[in-house]
Amino acid sequence: VRNVLLPAGALGLLVVSAVVIGGVYPAYTQQFRVKPNEIQREQEYIGRNIEATRKAYGIDKTIVTQYAASQDATPEQLRREAATVDTARLLDPARLAPTFEQLQRLTFYFGVNNQLDIDRYKVDGKLQDFVVAAREVDIGNLSGAQRSWINERLAYTHGNGLIAAPADRVDAEGRPLFGESPFALQQARIYFGELSPSYSIANTKQPEIDGPVGLAEGRTSGAGSATGTDNQATFNYDGKGGVQLSSLGRKIAYALKYREPNLLLSDAITSDSRLMYIREPRARVQKVAPFLQLDSDPYPAAVNGRIVWIVDGYTTSSGYPYAQSTVLGNATADSQSTQRLPQEQVNYIRNSVKATVDAYDGTVTLYQFGDPDPVLQSWNKAFGGNLLKPESAISPELRAHLRYPEDLFKVQRQLLSQYHVTDPREFFSREDFWQVPADPAQALNDATNVPAPVVGAPGAPAAQQGIAERGGPDQPPFYSLLQFPGQAGRRFQLSTSFTGLNRPNLAAFASVSSDLEDYGQLRILQIPRSGGTPPNGPGQVANQFVSEQVVADALFPFRQNRATVTFGNLLTLPAGGGLLYVQPVFVRAQGGESFPTLQRVLVSYGNQVAANTTLAGSLRDLFGASTAGATPTPTATPSPGATASP
Secondary structure, X not given: OHHHHHHHHHHHHHHHHHHHHHHHHHHHHHHHHHHHHHHHHHHHXXXXXXXXXXXXXXXXXXXEEEOOOOOOXXXXXXXXXXXXXXXXXXXXXXXXXXXXXXXXXXOXXXXXXXXXXXXXXXXXXXXEEEEEEEOEEOHHHOOHHHOOHHHHHHHOOOEEOEEEEEOOOEOOOOOEOOOOOOOOOOEOEEOOOOOOOOEEEEOOOOOEEEEEOOOOOOOOOOOOEXXXXXXXXXXXXXXXXXXXXXXXXXXXXXXXXXXOOHHHHOOOOOOOOEEEEOOOHHHHHHHHOOOOEEOOOOEEEEEOOEEEEEEEEEEEEOOOOOOOOEEHHHHOOOOOOOOOOOOOEEOEEEEEEEEEEEOOOOOXXXXXXXXXXXXXXXXXXXXXXXXXXXHHHOOHHHHOOOOOOHHHHHHHHHHXXXXXXXXXXXXXXXXXXXXXXXXXXXXXXXXXXXXXXOOOOOOOOOOOOOHHHOOOOEOOOEEEEEOOOOOOOOEEEEEEXXXXXXXXXEEEEEEEEOOHHHOOOEEEEEXXXXXXXXXXXXXXXXXXXXXXXXXXXXXXXHHHXXXXXXXXXXXXXXXXXXXXXXXXXXXXXOOOOOOOEEEEEEEEEOOEEEEEOOHHHHHHHHHOOOOOOOOOOOOOOOOHHHOOOO
């Protein structure tokens, strides 16, 4: 019995000790020692967490400026400031893919990605932002009779051209101005892109369809040869992309991989033919550098006469001491997310790699970027030490198109919503925390996009939709040419708004530069918590737009005709010591071949709202008749085939 009691007693003592030490004592300490003096007890640890988090996410050098955001500037002040905002971006890349495709794909087998991109080019020595899209092959557009193995794999192998339209103006009918191409391309063909088929075989006996005759004229230098029949040009590839099918063993291997006997049986395939696969830009970079997290939005750029895809790569870690963790997938989700970073928990991130993928031959090039990153250095050594080129190898032509990456900025803004507070006591109180507002454009479209008129005939009372009180996915940040207070001129920047935590009013406006001279510099305009009524936040401005009769009257003719009215991105722009909101409105007529066109521009400053057919007109209505600057409105619509941008 004694032999049994002794172990039993020891076990019981162990259980009691575990309960006391693991539960009772910590609860006692928390209740009677920590809670009565919680801020004093935790201040040191909060301060350590703040400092580590700001460094780990690269937000420790943010420039914060107090900005009173006046809502009662004089008309003369506003007119002087109008020149800084009258070229605001009006084309919304999330809304205009149907327009680009209808007007610029040129033939049925070409298409554009659903999410267009924003980039900038110099035109006559001045920087201009453009909405851009690659004109890619899309075999999903082939009809039933056209869907043969030869067509899908040997004939329709590639796209052709880069489409661009100035982001701040349209023609007289509200269409993008495709005739104003900012670049010339010597090699415009796209064998590696976001819409490319899973695999294609180039340089076979079957001529490859190159697009309408004339599309590639003067752009065949250095690769392949082009001919034309029946209004369709053909092409033979002689680049180095893909795998050369030079042996029977390779043909057998790929026939097994794709379960396709034609790879062995087709007489069109020769020993010089090249099989192209892993064609999506992110997938190619991931194959070369599997340790990188890749930004969800690769974008095409014209660099040295060729089309290249630019992909931002991130190194991450979950082991940064004392730093706050965040889930990448949650932080990068917003109303326009089609792809996002994985649901991975990290507490350190750097945009340490800029990658390019050549659209013609698929060459992947990785450049080390920014300050030396120990995580990247370790991975580079693990992969042989020669995986990366130095930042100095980035050509000026490529550097001119590097953007501050959107996913990184989304992660940083989530952290900045709390970690802009650097005083541990204020951080503990949570009184000055912010939040990213819900996207008011989505809420507006959900609330007002109905087949019947929402607000009745002109002059009838407008409807209050309560947009500010609606939840929903986050408002996406936006790229634009923007002049921040204190800057000498406009710069290509990525910007976002913040509202107070659980409050609709604007609390701050943040922006980060993509220009060479101050790339990556985060700036915040912080609205003082004292000193009067804070300015309206995005949701409150959306409320203004649906409740003001001037907007109802402007949109009534379109709704009366059962057209689809779509609100574009709501932009926040510092102006006149305050904040100007600009929102384009796109209208799509009924019918399968219709597409969205810009028909109205809504603006808000303080409690004033205007709606006109152009931004210049809306600014005149808002600020007075002598507003400086005017958004150009051509009198003729260029032919869809007149684009200067394959």
